[in-house]
Amino acid sequence: MNLEKYFEKNREIFQLIYGIFLIILIPLLIFYNTFFIIKNYNKSIDVSLHRHSLSIGRSVLPYIEEKIDKQEITQERIEKLLKNNSELLELSVAIKNDEDFIVVASSNKEELEKKYNNYFYQFSFNQKINDGIAIDSLNIDNDKKVEDERYWKIGMPLTKNGKKIGVLSMKTSSKIVDELTRENRNKSLYLLFAEIIIVVLFILLAVRFWDYILLYKKIKELDEMKDEFISIASHELRTPVTGIKGYSSMILDGSFGEVNEKTRNAAKTILSASERLGTLVDDLLNVSRIEQGRMEINIKKQNVYETVDSVYNELKIQADEKKLELKFNSNKKEWPEINIDEEKLKQILINLIGNSIKYTKKGSIIISNYIKDNKFLAISIKDTGIGMDEEERRRLFQKFYRVKNENTKKIVGTGLGLWITKQIVELMGGNIFVDSIKGTGSEFTIIFPIIKK
Numbered sequence: 407m408n409l410e411k412y413f414e415k416n417r418e419i420f421q422l423i424y425g426i427f428l429i430i431l432i433p434l435l436i437f438y439n440t441f442f443i444i445k446n447y448n449k450s451i452d453v454s455l456h457r458h459s460l461s462i463g464r465s466v467l468p469y470i471e472e473k474i475d476k477q478e479i480t481q482e483r484i485e486k487l488l489k490n491n492s493e494l495l496e497l498s499v500a501i502k503n504d505e506d507f508i509v510v511a512s513s514n515k516e517e518l519e520k521k522y523n524n525y526f527y528q529f530s531f532n533q534k535i536n537d538g539i540a541i542d543s544l545n546i547d548n549d550k551k552v553e554d555e556r557y558w559k560i561g562m563p564l565t566k567n568g569k570k571i572g573v574l575s576m577k578t579s580s581k582i583v584d585e586l587t588r589e590n591r592n593k594s595l596y597l598l599f600a601e602i603i604i605v606v607l608f609i610l611l612a613v614r615f616w617d618y619i620l621l622y623k624k625i626k627e628l629d630e631m632k633d634e635f636i637s638i639a640s641h642e643l644r645t646p647v648t649g650i651k652g653y654s655s656m657i658l659d660g661s662f663g664e665v666n667e668k669t670r671n672a673a674k675t676i677l678s679a680s681e682r683l684g685t686l687v688d689d690l691l692n693v694s695r696i697e698q699g700r701m702e703i704n705i706k707k708q709n710v711y712e713t714v715d716s717v718y719n720e721l722k723i724q725a726d727e728k729k730l731e732l733k734f735n736s737n738k739k740e741w742p743e744i745n746i747d748e749e750k751l752k753q754i755l756i757n758l759i760g761n762s763i764k765y766t767k768k769g770s771i772i773i774s775n776y777i778k779d780n781k782f783l784a785i786s787i788k789d790t791g792i793g794m795d796e797e798e799r800r801r802l803f804q805k806f807y808r809v810k811n812e813n814t815k816k817i818v819g820t821g822l823g824l825w826i827t828k829q830i831v832e833l834m835g836g837n838i839f840v841d842s843i844k845g846t847g848s849e850f851t852i853i854f855p856i857i858k859k
């Protein structure tokens with residue numbers, strides 16, 4: 407817990423460290439990977455160049471050995487070979503004389519007659535017949551490196567009648583291959599830099615993303631706190647509201663003795679205000695119950711004709727007061743059985759019919775029932791009220807949403823009724839729809855699956 411708090415407090419620093427760590431580590435890994443590949447690639451190129459050099463030597467060898475006794479012809483052949491083969495840089499023949507090797511023919515005239523007794527000659531001479539050594543110039547200490555051009559030095563034993571008599575030495579160029587390799591390496595380096603830039607950008611983005619996750623967590627926490635607050639506040643409000651309601655109605659019905667007209671009016675105002683407050687508290691309680699999954703529903707298979715009829719009778723008084731015609735003409739036999747919580751259905755109907763009464767200035771409200779698609783019992787409440795446009799219809803079932811215009815300005819409400827209604831309808835396996843024309847009227851329909859006998 408303490409650690410968590412510490413982390414939370416120093417969040418930005420940790421995030422920074424984390425970001426820097428990733429920004430260094432990941433490009434480093436990519437870097438290492440690329441260089442590893444380049445290195446291995448170069449190694450395998452060298453292996454094949456080594457083989458290639460030796461095979462050049464093997465193809466030249468018999469041609470030289472053929473006239474090894476005739477120094478002039480050998481010299482001619484060497485010159486010819488060099489002319490026709492751009493890979494060949496130098497070619498010389500040295501014959502062993504005691505411990506020394508004397509150059510008898512060479513593409514480099516200066517070499518002629520020179521005596522050598524070095525490792526290269528010794529080593530080459532000691533190779534198996536038709537085999538040889540090939541060393542690239544970077545590994546030869548004594549030779550100065552030619553800028554941008556690497557060459558290979560090849561040495562093979564020369565034979566006459568199956569006996570070693572000297573050494574054939576050659577220099578070949580690997581310029582073409584090396585140039586290709588260099589080009590490839592440069593290309594992969596460019597790619598490497600592009601990759602690193604992309605990765606760094608991604609990491610920067612990911613670090614930002616982390617911020618969003620934390621923000622999301624915070625919002626969720628706040629949301630939970632809000633739910634808890636609503637739950638506690640509404641519970642605590644309920645008792646005093648019931649008290650106010652009870653005492654004001656007791657004043658009105660004369661429980662505390664006769665009251666004059668003025669006091670009566672004041673008590674009436676207190677009663678209606680506390681009733682409104684009571685509805686608000688009930689709505690809030692319902693919201694918190696639904697949100698916390700604590701809404702209890704007692705479903706029973708039943709015919710709901712009487713339930714609808716009782717709500718109709720209850721609200722008829724309200725409609726009459728507003729001089730609205732509330733109609734419900736039905737017959738119990740028309741009602742198939744459905745699985746439903748009777749109290750909750752009452753609550754739904756009070757909300758919907760109550761809204762129709764609230765948002766209708768003159769005309770009628772008709773409650774009707776029918777069978778939809780052979781599968782559902784539909785109950786519809788149709789009014790000739792202020793109606794809604796498309797945008798209003800779309801947001802209708804959102805929590806706290808209320809249409810705000812000249813027509814609704816003076817009507818009080820919380821915007822919770824329809825949200826609660828929809829939640830309860832769905833909890834009981836039903837559905838709710840609305841159909842409305844602005845200025846003409848609205849029709850709300852709830853449907854519930856019919857239980858097949």
Ligand SMILES: Nc1ncnc2c1ncn2[C@@H]1O[C@H](COP(=O)(O)OP(=O)(O)O)[C@@H](O)[C@H]1O
Binds near residue numbers: 765820821848
């Ligand atoms: N029958 C209706 N006719 C016109 N508008 C309605 C009707 N029923 C609901 N509304 C609109 O939908 C909004 C949300 O309804 P509701 O959730 O019951 O909240 P409240 O009634 O507390 O305002 C209302 O404010 C009103 O603008």
Ligand SMILES: [Mg+2]
Binds near residue numbers: 757819824
């Ligand atoms: Mg309402």
